[in-house]
Every structure is written in C-alpha cells, then in structure tokens.
Amino acid sequence: MTKIHLLMKKEDIKEEKMAVGNKVAVVLDVLLATTTIVSALKDGAKEVIPVLHSHEALVAAKEYSEDEYILAGELDAKPITGFVYPSPTFIRESIKGKTLILSTTNGTVALRRSALASKVYIGSLLNNPAVASALKNVTDDQTILIICSGNSGETSLEDFYGAGHLIDCLLMNSKYELTDAAKTALYFYRGQEDAYEILLDSYVGSLLEKHNQNADLKVAASKGITSIVPILIEGRVTVESSLTR
Amino acid sequence: MTKIHLLMKKEDIKEEKMAVGNKVAVVLDVLLATTTIVSALKDGAKEVIPVLHSHEALVAAKEYSEDEYILAGELDAKPITGFVYPSPTFIRESIKGKTLILSTTNGTVALRRSALASKVYIGSLLNNPAVASALKNVTDDQTILIICSGNSGETSLEDFYGAGHLIDCLLMNSKYELTDAAKTALYFYRGQEDAYEILLDSYVGSLLEKHNQNADLKVAASKGITSIVPILIEGRVTVESSLTR
Numbered sequence: 001m002t003k004i005h006l007l008m009k010k011e012d013i014k015e016e017k018m019a020v021g022n023k024v025a026v027v028l029d030v031l032l033a034t035t036t037i038v039s040a041l042k043d044g045a046k047e048v049i050p051v052l053h054s055h056e057a058l059v060a061a062k063e064y065s066e067d068e069y070i071l072a073g074e075l076d077a078k079p080i081t082g083f084v085y086p087s088p089t090f091i092r093e094s095i096k097g098k099t100l101i102l103s104t105t106n107g108t109v110a111l112r113r114s115a116l117a118s119k120v121y122i123g124s125l126l127n128n129p130a131v132a133s134a135l136k137n138v139t140d141d142q143t144i145l146i147i148c149s150g151n152s153g154e155t156s157l158e159d160f161y162g163a164g165h166l167i168d169c170l171l172m173n174s175k176y177e178l179t180d181a182a183k184t185a186l187y188f189y190r191g192q193e194d195a196y197e198i199l200l201d202s203y204v205g206s207l208l209e210k211h212n213q214n215a216d217l218k219v220a221a222s223k224g225i226t227s228i229v230p231i232l233i234e235g236r237v238t239v240e241s242s243l244t245r
Numbered sequence: 246m247t248k249i250h251l252l253m254k255k256e257d258i259k260e261e262k263m264a265v266g267n268k269v270a271v272v273l274d275v276l277l278a279t280t281t282i283v284s285a286l287k288d289g290a291k292e293v294i295p296v297l298h299s300h301e302a303l304v305a306a307k308e309y310s311e312d313e314y315i316l317a318g319e320l321d322a323k324p325i326t327g328f329v330y331p332s333p334t335f336i337r338e339s340i341k342g343k344t345l346i347l348s349t350t351n352g353t354v355a356l357r358r359s360a361l362a363s364k365v366y367i368g369s370l371l372n373n374p375a376v377a378s379a380l381k382n383v384t385d386d387q388t389i390l391i392i393c394s395g396n397s398g399e400t401s402l403e404d405f406y407g408a409g410h411l412i413d414c415l416l417m418n419s420k421y422e423l424t425d426a427a428k429t430a431l432y433f434y435r436g437q438e439d440a441y442e443i444l445l446d447s448y449v450g451s452l453l454e455k456h457n458q459n460a461d462l463k464v465a466a467s468k469g470i471t472s473i474v475p476i477l478i479e480g481r482v483t484v485e486s487s488l489t490r
Contacts, residue, residue, distance in 0.1 A: 008253055008400065155253065155426040180448050181400040184433055191436025203425050 003143045004170065006163055006181040009150025010110035018116040022142045025117035026131055026166060027232075028124065029149035030158040031204040032086060033107020035124040035220040036072070037100070039088035041239055042126070042226045044096035048237040050108035054080050057103040070095055073103035076152065077207060088219045106149035111232055114147055122230040122237060123166050125195055125220060130227040132169035134240065144170070146182070157202035158220070164189020165223065195221040248388045249415065251408055251426040254395025255355035263361035267387045270362035271376055271411060272477075273369065274394035275403040276449040277331060278352020280369040280465040281317070282345070284333035286484055287371070287471045289341035293482040295353035299325050302348040315340060318348030321397065322452060334460045351394035356477055359392055367475040367482060368411050370440055370465060375472040377414035379485065389415070391427070402447035403465070409434020410468065440466040 007013060018025070028034055037048045051057045054073055061071055072091060073083040084090055086104055102108055114120050123131045123146075135144060146166055148159035164185040170176060171186075178186065192198050199205040199217050208217055231240040252258060263270070273279055282293045296302045299318055306316055317336060318328040329335055331349055347353050359365050368376045368391075383389060391411055393404035409430040415421060416431075423431065437443050444450040444462050453462055476485040 006400075151425070154424065155251075155429060157425040157428050160425075160429045179399065180396070180402040180405075183402050183446065184400060184405045184429075187436060188429055188433040192432060201428065 001177045003177045004182045005179045008155045013113040023117040024119045025114040026121045026123040027147045028162040029107025030162040033104040038124045048100040050111045069099040089215045110149040120232040128166040129169045129224040134229045246422045248422045249427045250424045251391045253400045258358040268362040269364045270359040271366045271368045272392045273407040274352025275407040278349040283369045293345045295356045314344040333464045355394040365477040373411040374469040379474045
C-alpha cells in the first residue's frame with residue numbers, strides 16, 4: 001500500500017533523502033506561495049519560476065524581455081522593493097501569458113528543497129482534489145510526501161489544514177498507509193469545517209487581515225475551485241498535462 | 246498574556262534556546278517514558294533519573310546499593326539486556342521506595358535536552374490536569390513550551406494528543422496566547438474523545454498491542470487519574486511540593 005507521510009515545515013526537508021525511496025512530493029504553502037502559484041496558472045500564467053531569494057529572482061529575470069514576466073516576492077512577509085507583493089489578487093490583473101518569477105520566505109524555498117523527489121506537485125486548498133486525482137497512479141512502492149512549508153521554522157495552522165484536506169481527498173480515491181504525522185493532519189482537518197475561519201485564526205492569516213488582504217484569504221480558502229495540477233520540472237512550474245501522468 | 250508553544254519532536258529542541266526567554270517546559274512521551282515516570286512516582290518511587298543511554302544508566306546505578314534502584318530501559322522499542330522493560334505495569338510491582346533509573350529512545354532524551362529551561366515538568370494523560378494547575382502561577386513574560394518527544398525524529402500521534410489535552414486543561418484555568426503549533430494540537434484533541442482509540446491508532450500503540458501490552462495502553466490513556474506533578478531538578482525527577490510552587 002502506498003504510504004502517506006507529512007513534514008510539518010520546510011526545515012524538516014532533508015534534501016539528501018528526497019532522492020531516495022521513490023518519493024512523490026506535494027508542497028503546500030497555503031498562505032500564500034502555493035496558493036499564488038495555482039492561482040496564477042489558473043489566471044493564465046505561462047509558467048512560474050520559484051526562487052530562493054530576490055537576487056536569484058533578478059538573475060532569472062534577465063532571461064526575459066520586460067513584457068514577458070512579473071517579478072513577485074516577499075521576505076518575512078514584508079514587500080521587496082521592485083517586486084509585486086505575491087498576492088493572488090494583485091497578480092491576477094497582469095499575469096496572462098507571462099512568466100511569474102516568485103521569491104518567498106517559505107513556499108518557494110520548500111519547493112526548491114524538494115526538487116530531488118521523483119515528482120514535485122504544488123498543492124493548495126484550490127486544487128488539492130485535482131492533485132489527489134493526479135496521484136491515483138502512484139504505485140505501492142512509492143511514498144507520497146506532503147510538505148508543509150510552515151512559517152520560518154514553525155508549524156503553520158493553514159498548511160497543516162491544507163495537508164489534512166489533501167489527505168482527505170486522497171482517501172476518497174484509494175486506500176493508503178498513513179504515518180502518525182499524516183494522521184494528525186487528517187483528524188485535525190476532519191474536525192474543522194470552515195477553511196476561512198482556520199485561515200483567519202492562523203498567525204499569517206491574522207497578519208493578512210490586519211493589512212486588509214481578506215480578498216487573498218478568501219482566494220486561499222476556496223476549496224477545489226480548479227483542476228490545475230502544477231508540477232515542478234527543472235526549476236519551472238507548469239500545468240501537468242494529463243497525457244504525461 | 247502567557248504564550249503557549251509546542252514542539253512536535255525532540256529533534257526540534259534547541260538546547261541553546263531553552264535557557265533564554267524564561268521558558269517553562271512540559272515534556273510528554275505518552276507511549277511511554279513520561280507515562281512510566283508519572284506512574285512510577287504514583288506507585289511510590291522515591292525519584293526517577295532520566296538518562297540518555299544504557300551506559301549512562303549503568304554509571305548512575307553505581308551510586309546506589311542493589312535494593313535501592315530499578316534499572317529500566319529500551320532502545321528503539323527493543324528491550325536492553327539487564328534492564329526491566331520500561332512499562333508502567335512491569336515496574337509497578339517493585340518500585341515502592343526505590344529510585345527508577347530510566348533510559349528510553351525518546352522521552353528521557355527529550356527531558357535531558359530540555360533541562361536548561363527555567364522549570365521542566367513531566368506531563369502525561371494521567372497528570373495533565375495537575376500540571377495545568379501547577380502552571381497557574383506562570384507569569385505573562387514566561388512561555389509555556391510543550392515538548393512532544395515524538396518517535397525517532399517523527400511526530401507521534403499520542404504525544405500530539407497529549408499536548409492537545411494539556412492545552413485544553415490549561416485553557417480551563419486561564420487565558421493564553423497560542424502559537425499555530427499549539428492550536429493544531431488543541432483543535433486536534435478537541436475532535437478526538439477517546440484516548441484509548443487514539444493510542445491504539447498510533448504507530449507505537451500498534452506495536453504495544455502486537456506485543457500484548459494493552460495494559461500499558463490502558464494506563465497511558467487514563468486521563469487525570471493522579472495529581473502528581475513531577476519536576477526535573479539537577480538531573481532528578483521528583484514530585485513537586487505544592488509549597489514550592
């Protein structure tokens with residue numbers, strides 16, 4: 001039976017272990033990076049390039065002409081000069097057909113640290129049901145590793161909720177062996193109906209509310225609104241074609 | 246307002262951080278070390294000496310004559326030659342008036358790594374309500390740090406449940422500021438009525454059941470059966486006198 005395991009924060013990712021044991025990773029940063037990625041692709045972005053920091057973003061941008069990309073980022077939740085704040089609602093207006101170069105404190109770093117897994121999917125409340133469907137073909141010898149980005153070394157409520165949501169979706173399709181960590185998130189999720197309330201109750205959610213970004217919280221809380229399944233291949237996130245699954 | 250924070254596993258303990266910020270630690274290893282400690286003190290043990298490994302246990306034993314102590318331990322859940330298996334029901338029969346020298350894979354190591362906190366309490370489902378009462382006098386500038394021992398680097402279902410139980414008990418007495426990690430355990434706990442079912446569903450619990458140790462699972466699941474509040478001071482765990490609180 002395929003095993004489902006869960007990491008609570010990006011600091012728990014051991015890069016040397018990602019390449020062994022046939023792991024299929026799903027990275028979650030519900031507030032906000034992976035929500036932003038899914039949302040941008042849904043809004044017509046050509047691709048997303050997740051980077052480790054703003055310097056790498058600027059280097060990546062040099063490969064494009066000015067009208068081909070959007071540079072978005074934050075560091076410890078603060079804006080970066082010259083970057084669009086990585087909010088789904090800000091980015092929506094101008095992303096169609098463009099490349100999103102994205103630098104965030106947790107989510108994009110978690111994605112990059114997971115790159116050695118055999119596949120790396122991007123999850124969020126928006127597309128977890130679709131990601132769960134894409135994982136139907138995972139074989140018994142593989143492990144589905146759900147990676148919560150967390151918040152600067154700490155567990156975050158919203159990612160834990162997102163992980164529980166994904167596991168709940170997975171179990172609708174098939175049987176899996178759950179580790180204790182996976183069970184904690186599943187049981188937690190099943191006790192909490194209202195995604196928006198949980199997001200609002202989280203540390204990052206309360207900051208977003210304080211800065212009048214409730215629109216982003218509402219986007220992030222929208223369970224299952226898209227069938228997009230983004231996948232990270234060679235440093236670029238694109239929508240996985242159903243033919244390649 | 247006093248903050249409550251939670252660490253998911255002993256590997257998240259940063260010893261250099263324990264000594265700063267006026268931290269009051271509560272260490273949990275529901276299956277089984279902290280349950281064994283609480284249970285042994287309830288059964289009349291004079292004190293408990295938590296050690297890092299069997300060699301240290303043997304060195305510690307040299308300070309006692311043969312009828313003054315019991316040597317108990319496991320390594321990766323397996324028995325250690327010459328040591329009693331650290332099961333509350335095994336130890337009960339012969340612990341009265343004696344020192345328990347205890348070597349375990351997770352719980353005693355977590356305790357030792359937490360030793361630099363301003364106070365270190367030992368929690369379990371048995372005595373969490375009593376520990377919560379002992380914490381009534383914690384001041385606003387202090388942080389209550391709940392430490393799940395976990396299982397060899399992984400989150401364990403039973404410790405997460407125990408942490409939620411402790412937080413639930415704390416909130417009956419007073420108001421606290423909860424970090425996201427603390428909230429995950431609380432909300433999880435509140436959705437799961439039956440402690441025994443959770444313990445049985447955990448990885449370690451399923452191993453104990455396989456080895457016919459259901460009696461220990463039942464002991465570990467007994468919420469609030471004792472008012473004992475064990476505290477670690479200079480390497481020794483004794484029952485905190487209510488006069489010293």
